[in-house]
Amino acid sequence: MMFYSLGRYILLLRLSFKKPEKFDVYWKEIMREMVSVGIGSLGIIAIISVFIGAATTIQVAFQLSSPLVPLSIAGKIARDSTILEFSPTISSLVLAGRVGSSIASQIGTMRVTEQIDALEIMGVNAPGYLIAPKIMAGITMVPLLVIISIVLGISGGYIACVVSGDITPADYLAGVRDGFDGLTIRVALVKAFVFGFLICSICSYQGFYTTGGALEVGQSATRGVVYSCVMILFADLVITSLML
Structure with a gap:
């Protein structure tokens, strides 16, 4: 059963990236999805990044209370943990909940209301029209969001230093x-690229093969988010092991 699902997943990806009939239509869809994924997720990513950066810095300062350890090491630890783990992984897990559930619900609703069948009857490559723009938006905007998250996370650590006084801003x-x-x-960007692909492709797959009605659409969205999160954590381990 697992190999059957994997085969359908690979086949769906192949169909998604067939040569488009009209590139202009696909380009408009890609731009629309990039706005939805990028601009739509910017607020939640900014809030999470600032607070995680601040909390990490305060906790590191608490653990490095020994006078033998220079306080500046807190900035180094906060920087590396933000870049390598917190920004790419935590941000992607949040995006799996926000973006992934939306993708699975949207495509699943189109499937159960027979809109996808109508596209196929008209000769439109439904996977290419519906899924490829979402994947392109994911692999483009998730790395950009991770870069913003890194900057805001480190800035959040600086703000924590100013407010708490545990570490001087200069240190x-x-x-x-x-x-x-x-x-x-580079490791963070590779993670962001892979995570963006996993979120959009897995949730699209779950939505595309939805059967039933509104209840099944919700179940597909839930499965998409859960599977995306599991694969993000697995890919995080693999990329970290290979690149570090």
């Missing part, structure tokens, strides 16, 4: 600048 900034390795940014 924090010194730690952020100390020993920066560009590999961490």
